[in-house]
Amino acid sequence: MIKDIKLAVLIDGDNIPSRYIKEMMQEITKYGTPTVKRIYGDWTKPHLSKWKAILLENAITPIQQYGYTTGKNATDSAMIIDAMDILYSEKVNGFCLVSSDSDFTKLATRLREEGLVVYGIGEKKTPDPFIVACDKFIYLEILDTSDDDSENGKTTSKKENIDKITPKVIKLLQHSVDDAADDDGWAFMGDVGSLILKKQPNFDARNFGFQKLTPLFKSLPQFEIEQRDRTSGRFKLIYVKNKKK
Template sequence: MSAPVPAAESRIAVLVDCDNTTPDILEYALRVVAQFGRVVLRRGYGNQNTLGKTWQEALVRLAFTPCLQYQYAAGKNTADIALALDALEAMFDHRADKFCLVTSDSDFSYLCRKLRERGATVCIVGESKTPEALRNASDQFFEWRPAATAATETAAGAPAHTKPDVPKQPAIKRRPRFVVEAISLLASNTSEGRVHLSALGQYLKRTDPSFSPASYGHSGLVDMLKTYDLLALKREAGGHYTVELAEMRLTDANASATTSLAIGS
């Protein structure tokens, strides 16, 4: 018997704007895209100073192809154009169907839109400075935060005096109103008035590519929804969850009770 043929994996291109970000972001970007498929293109774009000094070690260690672009005139960034052209070429040649752009430069917003218009999926890995225009142009935005810096050393080589550890305050759990509005909208299109959590999660990501329950102090979407008084969460027979507006459940219960009284009379 022949071995089963595995399902076709998505082919991912990771394209890095080295002139715009730091090498520390690279490993995080690779961890992010590992969930989507197989990375077939790894390229870093920048000028001779960026690639030869700041990025050389990271690009070599993580097997990225450096794409050197000389600056033909002062103030001109030729690396951005090279990255955009290579992305479109990879899409038209069918070498990649998903793209991860590692940048915080809003100039790539138009590239994201063109790739998506042609059916490609685009995610952005960027820093907190990433403008909304670029975040919303992608299918999904992942924000990289630099790790805490180690204690500084004194000139003599001894560790500098550090402040005593302060107990970490628990994250404040918030309940944004737009989640209730999303469930109300999605539930209105179903006969049972309930929404599957997978559909809700996809909708929230589509409306805000940077959405994450962790940003509001929750460990996950289920944990987040449990804090809402206006929502009723239900675990179905298959193990998945659905959610509905609590007022809808109360309305249905009142309707059933009225019907029962009418029949009894």
């Protein structure tokens, strides 16, 4: 089903570091097929020179946008206008807006009002209004996972950007398990993950150094984990339960 989702990827070149491009495009393919790939900026400016070398190999179309007025971001305006044109063309099922700029908050909201899925990608400095306007928001910093401890499902980033699991995070997890649980208190991990994302679009196990949600839950003493056999297939179903105090 993922392959049937056509995504328009619009990148704010003035706002996003080029070093993340490979990991970023790989991440996007997890959610759909990027059929439109455009990056916006004033390509006469030297700060965008690093982008030029990698656009061709990633089939990203550069859109030239001159800064006509000092203090105004013409790149944002061009992205928004293009996004609306793409929306009304009805050629895509969703958008991936790549920026750390809160100016795209209204755009994300408008696209979701039309029933399209919106993924946001940006740095951790991204303001909350843009984050919560998206269905899911992914931080660029967590995409660099070159040091990988696959045995225990934990990812160690070269950058010191792993978030701490605070009492607030624990409470979010506990409440989400309760909300998705059956009468015995057990909740299907997939349902829990979907519910957490609806409550907090920027929640990602990788923010805390884990590749997946299950290893994150397993690392916390507040939860019980149970594997159940499926009626068909070789994969087991994972269920989680809040431990009684």
